[in-house]
Amino acid sequence: xxxxxxxxxxxxxxxxxxxxxxxxxxxxxxxxxxxxxxxxxxxxxxxxxxxxxxxxxxxxxxxxxxxxxxxxxxxxxxxxxxxxxxxxxxxxxxxxxxxxxxxxxxxxxxxxxxx
Amino acid sequence: xxxxxxxxxxxxxxxxxxxxxxxxxxxxxxxxxxxxxxxxxxxxxxxxxxxxxxxxxxxxxxxxxxxxxxxxxxxxxxxxxxxxxxxxxxxxxxxxxxxxxxxxxxxx
Numbered sequence: 001x002x003x004x005x006x007x008x009x010x011x012x013x014x015x016x017x018x019x020x021x022x023x024x025x026x027x028x029x030x031x032x033x034x035x036x037x038x039x040x041x042x043x044x045x046x047x048x049x050x051x052x053x054x055x056x057x058x059x060x061x062x063x064x065x066x067x068x069x070x071x072x073x074x075x076x077x078x079x080x081x082x083x084x085x086x087x088x089x090x091x092x093x094x095x096x097x098x099x100x101x102x103x104x105x106x107x108x109x110x111x112x113x114x115x
Numbered sequence: 116x117x118x119x120x121x122x123x124x125x126x127x128x129x130x131x132x133x134x135x136x137x138x139x140x141x142x143x144x145x146x147x148x149x150x151x152x153x154x155x156x157x158x159x160x161x162x163x164x165x166x167x168x169x170x171x172x173x174x175x176x177x178x179x180x181x182x183x184x185x186x187x188x189x190x191x192x193x194x195x196x197x198x199x200x201x202x203x204x205x206x207x208x209x210x211x212x213x214x215x216x217x218x219x220x221x222x223x
Contacts, residue, residue: 006158032209043202044159044213093158097209103149104211106158 003027004096006107013084014115020080021110023094029074030096034104035067038091050077084114118142119203124218127197133190135217137203140184146207148179150188152199153216159202162188193221 003026011019023033031052036044048069049057056069066088068080077096081088091111095104120138127133139148147166151159163170163177165186170177176189190197202216 004158034209034211036213043215044153046210046212049210091156095158095211102209103161103164104209105161106151108158109156111156 004094004105004107006094006110008110009108010111010113012113012115015085016083017114018080018082019084019112020078021092021094021112023077023079023096023107025075025096025105028096028098030077030098031074033071033077033094033096035069035077035079036093036095038093038109044093047079050079081112084112086114088112089114118205118212119214121201121203121214121217123215124220126220126222127190127193129195129221129223130192133188133193133197133219133221135188135190135201135203135219136185137188138185139203139205142183142205143207146205148177148183148186149204149206149211150175150177151202151204151211151213152197153202154199159213162201193219195221195223197221 005024007022033050035047038044047062050069050071052071058064071077091109093109095106097104147164149164150162153159163175165177179186198221200216200218
């Protein structure tokens with residue numbers, strides 16, 4: 001079945017560091033990928049929609065200059081958390097689907113801890 | 116904002132069927148009903164989806180009412196590994212927005 005790979009699975013770094021998270025669709029091409037954030041004991045919150053070859057679409061309240069998204073190819077999207085602070089510590093998850101209205105397939109998430 | 120309503124938690128005995136309800140009274144004609152589950156510290160796992168007909172796969176069955184305003188996910192023989200948060204989502208594209216879900220606990 002469709003597989004989405006996310007890397008790294010865990011990051012611990014100092015405040016002020018920028019962190020890049022990769023999301024790859026391993027056996028299909030995805031023109032659209034999605035990035036979510038999940039705080040402890042809460043549900044997933046959609047952050048942005050990553051569009052191959054064009055700018056990402058951000059949800060209200062998500063700072064586009066802080067969460068940089070690049071979707072350079074049909075199988076790779078990256079999320080860079082710039083100048084991360086402790087309040088950015090969270091579980092970041094990406095997803096992708098082959099076609100519209102088909103089920104999304106999710107990566108295993110990246111747990112980001114900012115000290 | 117999620118367009119679905121689910122009970123916050125449910126318990127089920129191991130080996131018995133788990134029936135998870137979902138209300139989606141404002142569903143549009145072209146919106147599908149999707150079910151995902153999330154086991155602790157993992158990404159959500161796709162279970163099943165449907166438009167208006169009932170669906171069955173190796174994991175579960177999905178029963179959608181005739182008016183499409185509600186649905187039920189059925190795990191026919193729940194195991195301890197089915198303990199997870201189950202999310203019901205309605206969408207007409209890839210845009211998946213998660214509500215609070217139902218925390219299912221399967222007990223021995």
